[in-house]
Amino acid sequence: MDHTHGELRDRLQTDRPHSARxxxxxxxxxxxYPVDSEVGEVILATFPEFATVARLQRQFLVRAVRYLAGEAGIRQFLDIGTGLPTxxxxxxVAQxxxxxxxxxxxDNDPLVLTHARALLTSTPEGACAYLDADVRDPERILAQARDTLDFDRPIGLTLLSIMGQLSDDDRPAEVVSTLLDALPSGSYLAxxxxxxxxxxxxxxxxxYNQQSVHTYHLRAPERIAAFFDGLDLVEPGVVHTSAWRPDPDAPRPEEAAVEAAVCGVARKA
Incomplete structure (x- = not known):
């Protein structure tokens, strides 16, 4: 096994749960891995609606990207904290x-890196790339993303369930600002x-935080809404995840799951 594969094996840390897993x-x-499913079951025992929350977050990704690629005409996407392919x-969705x-x-999860090929199956007309990087290093992400994306044209930045991975000491608002400042007018944040x-x-x-390699930091809805400061919010604004342009036939989820997350899409003027 070469050095790269050995380092990847060490980073997997199969004895402790990882957020993406x-x-x-x-x-x-x-x-x-078993350690991930065990923690997942503990979470569900305490908050049974959490699996629904995960599905609602994923469904928002689909609707948001569909809006950006369709109505907004976005042709470039920077998806940070992508998680495992599903x-x-x-x-x-975009292509x-x-x-x-x-x-x-x-993403910075080593298991996501091992699945990167599944993320790179692009159409011939388009392109896909994967960066093994941490959202806490936005300058590095931006520098490497320029190899694939044209920063003179609008970009759709997606930060889905990732800013909660940052503690207040990580200055999440500054991370979002650094990313947005590099994007041209007409770009979007989801x-x-x-x-x-x-x-x-x-x-x-x-x-979960007591056992996991990573910790997650829930925040008040108004603090999450503040990530959109200075941008033009797309209707209906910052709302519960299931309420953002829901599909007409979408079933009504449990109230506890609805209230567990908020979301929004906004345009940079």
Missing amino acids: VWNYLLGGKDN ADNTHE RIAPDSRIVYV LTDGTNTNDALNTAVAG
């Missing part, structure tokens, strides 16, 4: 609408994250 378990995926990844769409995926408004969810996340 736990999320994969909650979505019904198979790309996780149905309807960003490039699949169904606009085959020439170009997508850069970013963002969703978990709220601290449900006691059972707060307890479940606190238990």
Whole structure:
């Protein structure tokens, strides 16, 4: 085994849960280890609606990218914190609408890196790339993304359930500002994250944080809304995830799951 593969093996840390793998378990995926499923079950025991929350977040990704590639005419996407591949990844949704769409995926989970080939199956007209990088290093992400994306043309930046991975000491607002400042006028931000408004969810996340390699930080809805400061919000604004332009036939989820996260899409003037 060469040095690169050895380093990747060490980073997997199969004895401790990782956020992308736990999320994969909650979505019904198979790309996780026993330690991830065990923590997933503990979370569900405390907050049974969490699997629904994970699905609602994923469904928002589909609707947001569909809006950006369709109504907004965006042809470039920077997807940070992409997680493990599943149905309807960003490039699949975007390229169904606009085959020439170009997508850069970013994640720092080593298991996501091993699945990167599944993320790179682009149409001939478009392009996909994967960066093994941390959202806490936005300058590096921006520099490497320029190899695939044209920063003179609008870009759709997606930060879905990723800013909660940053503590306040990581200065998440500054990370978002650094990313947005580099994007041209006409670019968009799509963002969703978990709220601290449900006691059972707060307890479940606190238990997860005690065991996981990564910690998650729930925030008040108004603090999540502040990530959109200075941008022009797309209707209906910052709302619960299931309420952002829902599909007409979408079933009504459990109230606790609805209240667990907020989201929005906004344009940079």
